[in-house]
Amino acid sequence: MKRILIIEDDTFMARAVNLILGKQGYNITIAQNGKEAIGHMEGGDFDLIITDLMLPFASGLELLSRLKRNQLKKGTPVMILSAITNEKTVLDGFDLGADDYLKKPFAPSELVSRVNRLVQQVQNVY
Amino acid sequence: MQHTIWTNITKFYEHAVFFYCVLLFAFYTFLAFLSYFAIRRYSWKNRIRETLTLVESPLTPGISVIAPAYNEAVTIIPNVRSLLTLNYPRFEVIIVNDGSTDETLEKLINEFELSEIDFAYNQQLTCQPVKRFFKSDNPAYAKLLVVDKVNGKSKADAVNAGINAASFAYFLNTDVDCILDRNTLLKLIRPFMDEETRVIATGATLRMANSCEADAGMLTSIKPPEEWLPRFQEMEYIRSFVLGKMGWTSINAVPNVSGGLGLFDKEIVVKAGGYDPKSLGEDMDMIIRMCKYMCEQKLEYAVRYIPETLCWTESPSTFKVFGRQRTRWARGLLQIFSTHRSVLFNPKYKRLGLIVFPYNFIFELLAPLIEFVGLLYYIYIVVFNIINWDFAVILLLFIYTFSVFISSLAILWDQLTFRYYQSWKDVAKLCMMTFLEPFLYHPLVLFFAMRGYLYQLTGKKHGWGNMQRKGFKQQPAV
Amino acid sequence: MFSFFNGIESWFVEVKENFFWLPTFIKGAIIVSLLAIAGIFLAYLNMLLLRAVKYFQDRRNEPVAEQIDVLMLEHMVQQDIFDEKQPPALNEFRKLPLHHKWGRELLVQKILHYRRNFSGHVADLSRSLYIDLGLHQYAQQKLSSPNPKRIVEGLSELFNMEITVEEKVVLPLINHHNRYVREMARCYFAKCSAEHPMDFLQEISKPLLAWEQFELFRLVTQRTDIPVPSFARWIDPAYHPSVISFCLKLAAHFQQFDAIPAVMSMLKSENLELRALSINSLGKLMALEAELELVSMYEEQPLSCREEILKALGRIGSGRQLDFLRSQFLSSEDFEIKKQAAKSIVNHKALAQLMLQQLQAQSVGQHHTILQHCLNPLIKY
Numbered sequence: 001m002k003r004i005l006i007i008e009d010d011t012f013m014a015r016a017v018n019l020i021l022g023k024q025g026y027n028i029t030i031a032q033n034g035k036e037a038i039g040h041m042e043g044g045d046f047d048l049i050i051t052d053l054m055l056p057f058a059s060g061l062e063l064l065s066r067l068k069r070n071q072l073k074k075g076t077p078v079m080i081l082s083a084i085t086n087e088k089t090v091l092d093g094f095d096l097g098a099d100d101y102l103k104k105p106f107a108p109s110e111l112v113s114r115v116n117r118l119v120q121q122v123q124n125v126y
Numbered sequence: 127m128q129h130t131i132w133t134n135i136t137k138f139y140e141h142a143v144f145f146y147c148v149l150l151f152a153f154y155t156f157l158a159f160l161s162y163f164a165i166r167r168y169s170w171k172n173r174i175r176e177t178l179t180l181v182e183s184p185l186t187p188g189i190s191v192i193a194p195a196y197n198e199a200v201t202i203i204p205n206v207r208s209l210l211t212l213n214y215p216r217f218e219v220i221i222v223n224d225g226s227t228d229e230t231l232e233k234l235i236n237e238f239e240l241s242e243i244d245f246a247y248n249q250q251l252t253c254q255p256v257k258r259f260f261k262s263d264n265p266a267y268a269k270l271l272v273v274d275k276v277n278g279k280s281k282a283d284a285v286n287a288g289i290n291a292a293s294f295a296y297f298l299n300t301d302v303d304c305i306l307d308r309n310t311l312l313k314l315i316r317p318f319m320d321e322e323t324r325v326i327a328t329g330a331t332l333r334m335a336n337s338c339e340a341d342a343g344m345l346t347s348i349k350p351p352e353e354w355l356p357r358f359q360e361m362e363y364i365r366s367f368v369l370g371k372m373g374w375t376s377i378n379a380v381p382n383v384s385g386g387l388g389l390f391d392k393e394i395v396v397k398a399g400g401y402d403p404k405s406l407g408e409d410m411d412m413i414i415r416m417c418k419y420m421c422e423q424k425l426e427y428a429v430r431y432i433p434e435t436l437c438w439t440e441s442p443s444t445f446k447v448f449g450r451q452r453t454r455w456a457r458g459l460l461q462i463f464s465t466h467r468s469v470l471f472n473p474k475y476k477r478l479g480l481i482v483f484p485y486n487f488i489f490e491l492l493a494p495l496i497e498f499v500g501l502l503y504y505i506y507i508v509v510f511n512i513i514n515w516d517f518a519v520i521l522l523l524f525i526y527t528f529s530v531f532i533s534s535l536a537i538l539w540d541q542l543t544f545r546y547y548q549s550w551k552d553v554a555k556l557c558m559m560t561f562l563e564p565f566l567y568h569p570l571v572l573f574f575a576m577r578g579y580l581y582q583l584t585g586k587k588h589g590w591g592n593m594q595r596k597g598f599k600q601q602p603a604v
Numbered sequence: 605m606f607s608f609f610n611g612i613e614s615w616f617v618e619v620k621e622n623f624f625w626l627p628t629f630i631k632g633a634i635i636v637s638l639l640a641i642a643g644i645f646l647a648y649l650n651m652l653l654l655r656a657v658k659y660f661q662d663r664r665n666e667p668v669a670e671q672i673d674v675l676m677l678e679h680m681v682q683q684d685i686f687d688e689k690q691p692p693a694l695n696e697f698r699k700l701p702l703h704h705k706w707g708r709e710l711l712v713q714k715i716l717h718y719r720r721n722f723s724g725h726v727a728d729l730s731r732s733l734y735i736d737l738g739l740h741q742y743a744q745q746k747l748s749s750p751n752p753k754r755i756v757e758g759l760s761e762l763f764n765m766e767i768t769v770e771e772k773v774v775l776p777l778i779n780h781h782n783r784y785v786r787e788m789a790r791c792y793f794a795k796c797s798a799e800h801p802m803d804f805l806q807e808i809s810k811p812l813l814a815w816e817q818f819e820l821f822r823l824v825t826q827r828t829d830i831p832v833p834s835f836a837r838w839i840d841p842a843y844h845p846s847v848i849s850f851c852l853k854l855a856a857h858f859q860q861f862d863a864i865p866a867v868m869s870m871l872k873s874e875n876l877e878l879r880a881l882s883i884n885s886l887g888k889l890m891a892l893e894a895e896l897e898l899v900s901m902y903e904e905q906p907l908s909c910r911e912e913i914l915k916a917l918g919r920i921g922s923g924r925q926l927d928f929l930r931s932q933f934l935s936s937e938d939f940e941i942k943k944q945a946a947k948s949i950v951n952h953k954a955l956a957q958l959m960l961q962q963l964q965a966q967s968v969g970q971h972h973t974i975l976q977h978c979l980n981p982l983i984k985y
Contacts, residue, residue, distance in 0.1 A: 054214075062267070262982065319813065
């Protein structure tokens with residue numbers, strides 16, 4: 001079963017994404033803040049990480065840069081899910097190695113298809 | 127003959143003091159009314175103005191967060207981290223290392239992968255020279271700029287350097303040891319965006335962090351201080367912010383945006399000459415100079431406060447440090463009235479000259495003096511046994527009940543704004559202070575204020591600055 | 605101890621009996637003290653009540669809120685993933701306590717929250733749920749309330765749900781005396797009007813607040829049913845300055861190149877802020893045709909506009925004005941002008957490579973620092 005880490009401080013959003021992707025047969029782990037997220041990222045292997053940008057303790061970008069520096073885990077695809085539409089912020093995300101950027105509000109079906117594609121891609125690499 | 131003159135003088139004095147009291151109480155009641163409606167309006171606006179709009183919009187203005195640091199090695203990393211993770215789509219964090227003698231700077235360099243860079247620094251405001259600039263090599267910390275400057279012995283000097291390096295049109299002035307609410311920027315910028323008149327500064331309520339629990343610069347539980355001295359201060363802060371400043375905000379006569387947390391229009395600050403390193407009350411001095419500038423340019427302006435608490439700070443918990451702080455405040459106030467004396471009752475400065483200054487002159491600056499003389503007078507009439515005990519008791523009760531009433535209202539208004547304390551016991555702890563304050567806390571405040579005036583008038587040298595500002599940091603962090 | 609309290613009691617009795625013979629100021633003091641005591645008592649009573657009410661409200665609302673979440677997630681959010689779209693499960697929602705006002709308000713708040721966070725099918729479904737449950741009627745009723753706050757709440761609910769009401773109801777609200785009502789009415793048109801979402805712009809006589817601009821901007825961006833209106837229409841000195849500035853920003857954001865002539869006409873505006881913003885917009889629109897005019901007007905401009913011109917030249921980035929930028933960088937007295945000129949040279953990327961190499965080799969001191977600053981990719985703002 002594919003594992004996904006969702007990093008989201010808004011409990012409502014975390015719950016919704018958990019439900020949407022859970023139904024697709026993914027194994028979901030939720031982190032409510034940057035600190036928890038670092039713990040999960042170091043502790044486990046994930047096939048995809050979905051992160052918000054504005055998080056307590058460590059920002060989404062910081063988590064991203066940590067991940068990409070970890071030789072073992074830098075291949076894990078990362079999707080940013082954020083309400084920030086500012087072009088510069090989006091570019092910063094991609095510069096740091098994010099694979100996708102989904103803006104809120106989003107359609108659940110769009111999330112699912114993007115997630116499926118990202119997880120698929122990793123499979124093809126190996 | 128001499129005897130009758132003396133009786134007339136005492137009689138006049140008694141009446142004048144009584145009149146003063148009544149006027150002060152009337153003002154407080156009036157402020158309480160104003161503040162009630164201001165809070166109601168604020169809560170309603172909260173319902174129709176969703177902060178998400180600011181997060182989403184590409185038009186949202188950028189903010190420079192400026193936080194000076196002097197010998198903060200113990201707590202600097204979590205505190206900077208919490209500033210970096212504020213909820214806001216476009217901001218930078220400028221840490222001004224004010225010539226620290228400990229390893230504050232080294233810690234920052236190591237933690238945030240900083241390296242020295244060439245920085246086009248525009249020295250618009252005077253301050254001590256800047257030695258070096260640092261940016262992170264890690265794009266994840268692109269928001270962070272560290273300015274390493276020669277110690278200027280005052281917060282004002284450090285903030286000026288931060289303003290010189292700031293790139294956005296608004297800046298937040300805070301202390302590196304304050305714990306901010308994550309939505310501080312979103313909430314403080316709203317008044318700027320939501321008014322036809324130009325808003326030049328906004329502030330929010332401050333509270334004591336002494337007994338709050340924090341994890342890596344982030345509050346996890348909010349409680350009133352356990353120790354009495356900080357708890358008295360918490361009550362005093364609630365009264366002065368929720369009741370006082372919120373009342374003044376509705377008639378656009380806010381006298382001061384507290385140095386712990388304030389969002390400013392950079393252009394006006396720069397044009398008004400920036401912070402004054404020589405001022406002992408540099409925050410109030412800044413607001414007054416900004417308002418003066420706006421009046422002189424014949425521009426409409428507003429200074430606003432919001433009732434929500436966005437900043438938690440550790441308050442002095444020993445008499446020594448507390449006394450130093452209050453003495454400095456008193457000196458600062460006296461200094462402000464002597465530097466800006468032309469403003470008082472000057473119609474050119476509109477509400478600043480006709481409302482803000484007179485009120486603060488009569489009821490803030492003169493209050494300790496009048497009270498002190500009153501105490502002496504009491505002693506005099508007791509010693510000479512010419513006191514009418516019945517009347518004395520009635521008048522004391524009058525002052526006591528009214529001050530308890532005003533403090534209780536402040537706590538009630540605070541409860542209307544937001545429920546910071548989960549348990550009713552916490553509220554009760556605070557309420558208890560309203561009853562004890564006039565006996566225990568107020569005399570202290572009075573004493574230190576008088577000491578401050580004395581020092582200022584005798585020109586006693588006061589090495590304010592680093593030691594003063596960080597005096598209470600010797601305790602273990604929360 | 606007993607005699608002490610007795611003493612106090614007899615003292616009070618004495619004061620009470622002699623009340624009328626006391627001097628006026630003592631009488632006043634006694635009355636104020638009594639009022640204050642009553643006030644203290646009321647304040648604490650109020651605090652207790654407030655906490656009690658909140659406690660019971662929470663206890664009442666929480667299970668219902670949870671129920672709504674479960675229903676919404678199951679019947680709305682999940683539905684979106686399936687290919688077969690089903691109508692909302694009305695009967696399930698009807699079981700909620702919608703006969704109470706608080707129940708309805710809770711559901712409406714939740715629906716709005718979902719619509720704010722999800723687009724596509726979820727948004728559509730929750731809208732039809734809102735209509736099918738008849739919740740829009742309550743919002744519509746609010747529009748005829750004499751209380752402006754109610755009207756604002758009603759309007760904001762309606763436009764956020766994209767419910768259209770008869771135009772004759774909303775149209776007069778555009779000129780309502782209350783600022784917030786006017787604002788919501790405009791938002792309503794921006795979101796819901798089928799043909800002329802932005803026509804209200806020509807009627808505006810009081811400044812559009814920044815917040816309102818953000819809100820309108822968001823609404824325009826999110827409308828997918830109609831093409832984005834052409835904002836050049838309102839970039840005309842005849843309209844209110846805040847309208848012009850709003851449209852300048854929007855035209856630039858939506859890259860409406862046909863607005864360039866209108867924007868250029870604003871370069872002669874007396875209003876400095878507007879002039880600066882027009883220059884800025886020309887830069888964002890990469891208006892090559894404006895380049896020469898910008899350079900020729902440069903000399904007589906104040907500082908703010910000069911900075912904007914330099915910035916715009918960097919954005920247009922044709923390479924033809926590099927010499928001009930260089931001369932400003934080297935000869936200007938003003939620090940910000942130098943910095944902006946350097947930034948704009950750097951913005952030319954490959955076109956300016958040679959020039960930058962030369963400048964770097966020649967410059968020392970302040971010039972060198974500014975160049976290094978602008979070339980540094982770590983400095984983003």
